[in-house]
Amino acid sequence: MELLIDIVLLTFLAITALAISHVRKLFCAIMLASIFSLLCACLFVTMDAVDVAFTEAAVGTGIAGILMLGALRLTETREKRPPHQPWLALLVVCTTGAVLIYGTADLPAYGDPAAPIHQHVAPRYISQSQQEVGPPNFVTSVLASYRGFDTLGETLVIFTAGVSVVALLGFRSLRQFLRNRRRPSVMADHLVLRIVAKMFIPLILLFALYVQFHGDYGPGGGFQAGVIFASALILYTLTYGLAKALQVLPPRILYLLAAGGVLLYGGTGWLCVLRGGHFLDYRALASDPLVGQHLGILLIEAGVGMTVFAVMVLMFFAFSSRKEPQS
Amino acid sequence: MALLLDLMTAVFLLLGSLIGLTGGIGVHRLPDFFTRLHACGLTDSACAFLVLTGLMLQSGWSLVSLKLIFILIFLLVTSPTASHALAKTALGCGERPLSQRGTED
Amino acid sequence: MNSANLISTCYGISGLAILLVMGLALLRAILGPTAFDRLMAVNLFGTKTVLFIAVLGFLTGRPDFLDIALVYALVNFLSTIAVLRFFEGRKAPAWYDARDTDTQPAANAVKEKPDGAAS
Numbered sequence: 001m002e003l004l005i006d007i008v009l010l011t012f013l014a015i016t017a018l019a020i021s022h023v024r025k026l027f028c029a030i031m032l033a034s035i036f037s038l039l040c041a042c043l044f045v046t047m048d049a050v051d052v053a054f055t056e057a058a059v060g061t062g063i064a065g066i067l068m069l070g071a072l073r074l075t076e077t078r079e080k081r082p083p084h085q086p087w088l089a090l091l092v093v094c095t096t097g098a099v100l101i102y103g104t105a106d107l108p109a110y111g112d113p114a115a116p117i118h119q120h121v122a123p124r125y126i127s128q129s130q131q132e133v134g135p136p137n138f139v140t141s142v143l144a145s146y147r148g149f150d151t152l153g154e155t156l157v158i159f160t161a162g163v164s165v166v167a168l169l170g171f172r173s174l175r176q177f178l179r180n181r182r183r184p185s186v187m188a189d190h191l192v193l194r195i196v197a198k199m200f201i202p203l204i205l206l207f208a209l210y211v212q213f214h215g216d217y218g219p220g221g222g223f224q225a226g227v228i229f230a231s232a233l234i235l236y237t238l239t240y241g242l243a244k245a246l247q248v249l250p251p252r253i254l255y256l257l258a259a260g261g262v263l264l265y266g267g268t269g270w271l272c273v274l275r276g277g278h279f280l281d282y283r284a285l286a287s288d289p290l291v292g293q294h295l296g297i298l299l300i301e302a303g304v305g306m307t308v309f310a311v312m313v314l315m316f317f318a319f320s321s322r323k324e325p326q327s
Numbered sequence: 328m329a330l331l332l333d334l335m336t337a338v339f340l341l342l343g344s345l346i347g348l349t350g351g352i353g354v355h356r357l358p359d360f361f362t363r364l365h366a367c368g369l370t371d372s373a374c375a376f377l378v379l380t381g382l383m384l385q386s387g388w389s390l391v392s393l394k395l396i397f398i399l400i401f402l403l404v405t406s407p408t409a410s411h412a413l414a415k416t417a418l419g420c421g422e423r424p425l426s427q428r429g430t431e432d
Numbered sequence: 433m434n435s436a437n438l439i440s441t442c443y444g445i446s447g448l449a450i451l452l453v454m455g456l457a458l459l460r461a462i463l464g465p466t467a468f469d470r471l472m473a474v475n476l477f478g479t480k481t482v483l484f485i486a487v488l489g490f491l492t493g494r495p496d497f498l499d500i501a502l503v504y505a506l507v508n509f510l511s512t513i514a515v516l517r518f519f520e521g522r523k524a525p526a527w528y529d530a531r532d533t534d535t536q537p538a539a540n541a542v543k544e545k546p547d548g549a550a551s
Contacts, residue, residue, distance in 0.1 A: 034474050061508065344450065350476075351457065354460050367472055378486070397502060
């Protein structure tokens with residue numbers, strides 16, 4: 001039964017990928033990309049990778065689609081035909097693909113417990129993480145404690161992306177928006193939508209808080225929570241207008257939050273050094289190592305959540321505040 | 328009692344899947360955007376209700392049922408809202424239902 | 433057949449049926465002549481994914497998946513509304529063409545405006 005589900009999902013994935021590369025209308029391609037992301041998330045769920053599916057759902061379907069549409073507003077809507085037929089490129093790609101597939105014949109079988117990657121650190125994480133670090137969900141303990149450096153790098157990458165987008169696009173029409181406070185929002189006459197949004201935004205924020213702190217016990221954590229926080233704010237922006245949203249959360253507060261999240265993460269690491277341990281060695285934070293680990297994970301997840309939230313919202317504001325090119 | 332619950336779960340799940348399939352076929356066969364939207368929106372809510380209720384019967388009184396209730400409430404409120412917003416925007420952009428198309432050109 | 437068997441068979445059947453509906457929605461997203469058809473298909477795909485994840489969780493005996501289902505429901509709704517925002521207003525935006533115009537000229541955007549007085 002599960003094999004059948006996997007086969008069907010992978011077939012859909014292949015069909016979607018072919019369709020994306022074939023269509024010329026970019027709007028259609030973006031919609032198909034959302035479907036692709038949802039299919040990937042379903043596949044991750046069938047493979048039991050719950051945290052990854054969570055993040056893929058939150059980011060790929062929601063935020064990425066919205067940002068791509070924001071970019072589409074500013075460019076052409078149809079892909080230009082290439083001036084020549086790419087037969088040579090096709091030949092090179094097919095040859096490389098064939099060589100790679102031939103290379104995979106030497107890899108161990110999918111999910112084989114005797115494979116080398118399951119022999120070194122994985123058994124230790126599985127058997128020891130609850131005594132050494134604490135949380136029952138050892139994805140969180142691997143992400144936040146055993147591989148804390150990598151997560152710091154990821155947070156820095158997200159921060160850099162936000163900085164680049166703001167530097168490139170800027171908020172040129174911010175003053176213009178703040179001047180026309182009386183201009184009604186684009187969805188002003190969607191009464192049903194406004195009421196439903198008003199009902200749900202607080203609940204979504206509450207759910208984001210739940211996801212942030214529940215990462216120790218189930219799927220969740222800082223990244224996913226930050227994206228859900230950002231989704232709530234984006235829903236508010238869509239329903240009530242960009243001017244109101246910029247009043248609620250001005251960009252300078254978002255800059256502070258983004259930088260503050262990274263600072264919190266790095267600061268926790270330095271605090272561990274100051275108290276006598278290594279960088280990001282949370283056992284030094286309290287007298288009991290497990291309490292220290294728990295405190296450290298709490299602090300860095302908060303940092304990650306803050307940065308992700310601020311960067312997603314900044315990118316959305318930056319794209320939305322550009323005027324459409326007058327054609 | 329457990330057998331009765333299992334039978335009811337089976338009935339709900341199968342009925343839900345049947346309605347969902349009907350909606351899927353309707354999305355494919357109906358001639359116009361608004362008719363398709365009608366098929367999609369109606370059957371979506373009904374299918375969600377039936378399938379999630381069937382799953383709730385299986386898990387009894389627990390945290391799992393509470394989460395299922397949350398999902399159900401969210402879907403029941405937002406799915407019709409999305410259909411309404413879609414229809415309203417489509418009308419605003421100039422799409423006209425089939426029955427009104429011949430009368431205006 | 434005892435009831436545990438019956439229930440897992442039901443989970444399997446409804447899972448496959450939901451997958452079938454997802455396939456039909458995918459087809460509509462590829463074919464749909466208007467942009468709204470595609471948007472509706474993506475919305476349908478999203479809601480069906482929520483149900484699929486819930487059923488899959490029960491099929492494999494791990495109800496932790498319900499958090500994911502809730503998030504999907506949320507982002508699905510959000511992305512539908514976000515796309516609609518770009519279509520708002522009395523006039524269609526300049527880049528919106530209603531029909532699949534791979535064979536027709538691209539300049540046939542929506543022209544007739546029965547309520548032209550209110551622009």
